[in-house]
Amino acid sequence: MALGRDWAESWLRATAATVAEHRSELVRLDREIGDGDHGENLDRGFTAVIAKLDSVAADATPADLLKLAATTLISTVGGAAGPLYGTAYLRGSTAIAGESTLDGAAVVAFLTAARDGIVARGKAEPGDKTMIDAWTPAVDAAVAANGEGRSEVEILAAAADAAEAGALATEPLVAHKGRASYLGERAIGHRDPGAESSALILRAAAETAAESSSGT
């Protein structure tokens, strides 16, 4: 029921699937305000993560799997998203190290540490039109849901909803970090690809959490 090793593995597999499915959409977004490789970068990275999952010990913790994802993404993505998501999963996994299942507080701790990792790495602030604009509302929503005593599944669903809204809300922004910052005002009207992929990742977290807690 609770979010354990199996959920972490399911989440990573579901992430790889959704990234592959949305690959060309992410490429298109990145072509508009960047260099057009965000979909390829993530597809390459999560495909490499999946390839390593079979060799993970049965008694691994969620943190073990997410740390493996971190180092694999860092080594394979090849663009800004590699160090950024890599640092997110790394810091997130440190925050839940040793826990075999994650309760609501652990989920919040993971998301907060992941977001803080992206900020530590990329120095972006909210409103800079980056993935942070998906992660920060997601963390805020998760904190609020946890404060209201909601379940892990509900917390992740709230985070995913907020991330999607945050990604959409990057459209009117001018970018102050990353390649889109070269575009100045011309970035207005385009959604940030990293915010979009962050929303996909968190949606995969919520959906796999719902499935594992419903026992499927």
Next chain:
Amino acid sequence: MALGRDWAESWLRATAATVAEHRSELVRLDREIGDGDHGENLDRGFTAVIAKLDSVAADATPADLLKLAATTLISTVGGAAGPLYGTAYLRGSTAIAGESTLDGAAVVAFLTAARDGIVARGKAEPGDKTMIDAWTPAVDAAVAANGEGRSEVEILAAAADAAEAGALATEPLVAHKGRASYLGERAIGHRDPGAESSALILRAAAETAAESSSGT
């Protein structure tokens, strides 16, 4: 007797010879405070100039030959000395355009325009530890010698003497232009390669002038 087409050709051939002879010395100087190619660059350039001299019309003026040297150096030297000497010969040849023999005033006009061309191109000031530190005293000495009513041969000899002294005087300087400027204080104690090659070029001018006026 006077300095005509034949002198211009002799000067260019003598320059090629002295550059070839001092090639490794110029390389050594440039290795100490630059990238070590000044000797090669000039050897390549003047070898190319020589290769073109045979096809020059018999009724060519000194300016025609020096302009040919200019464009050839610009196309073949491959380092800063190419545009700098190229511009020098180009502006110098413009100053004596149409003259079939050069008197003292013409020699001064050539040297002045050549020096001004190097300054226009490279924006160096006297004391910046560049070839200008050979050319500027050379021009001053030529102007003075001409003012004293000296012959073309004497004017060029005075210019060559001053250029040699000027090259020597670059040794204690810090460079403010060109690659040696990367070295800061560490350029002190090293002679500027371009000032040295300028002295060689002007010495070749003086020696060939002496030879052509002595009728050899």
Next chain:
Amino acid sequence: MSVGLVIVSHSEKIADGVVDLARQMARDVSMQPAGGTDDGGIGTSFERVTAGIEAADSGDGVVVLCDLGSAILTAETALDFLDDDARARVRIADAPLVEGAVAAAVAAQSGDSLDEVVAAAQSASAAS
């Protein structure tokens, strides 16, 4: 059409690589590498720079980016040999080569004017 770019470097590899890199963010801009000496050694080539300027010029202007000082001397000399009409459309940017080229390429891709592309190059600093 758009403003074209010429990438003048002492190294053929650098000039070619800068074009590859900037191309990712500027698919339609004419970008001409002019790296190395005529025989591909380390140095600059008047011919390569001149040919690059001609190839990059579609009438909307050309921005030339250079690595070290002697590359600028070569580029300025190439400009001297252009006719007045062509020369009026060419600017040498006072900008770091790689960073300036990417910024200039993005501006040119967006259809910016010659002065705007120069300004984009010149406001590019170390990696952003």
Next chain:
Amino acid sequence: MSVGLVIVSHSEKIADGVVDLARQMARDVSMQPAGGTDDGGIGTSFERVTAGIEAADSGDGVVVLCDLGSAILTAETALDFLDDDARARVRIADAPLVEGAVAAAVAAQSGDSLDEVVAAAQSASAAS
């Protein structure tokens, strides 16, 4: 020994070319290109950067120069994975790639300290 340099670029050609260029003025400095992705595409490689830092480190320190922002992110991540001792000897310069690398190489060749080499890189501006 002297301070070593790592040249991090999205392009293998750029990184290799910068080493060729800086080498001319710094014969004895350890300079490691870390350009392109693992398979040589446009992007950056954590492995190449990490290997570059290790190879450039003779104990006197390493200065890392980067082209675009994501190269800096990769370099910073590589630093995170070094042990504290090695990391203490590595600096990422806030400098334009080509111009900073040449200036840093000259300083390193002269035996300057780590801080001096960083300062040389960071004071390098567009072509001088």
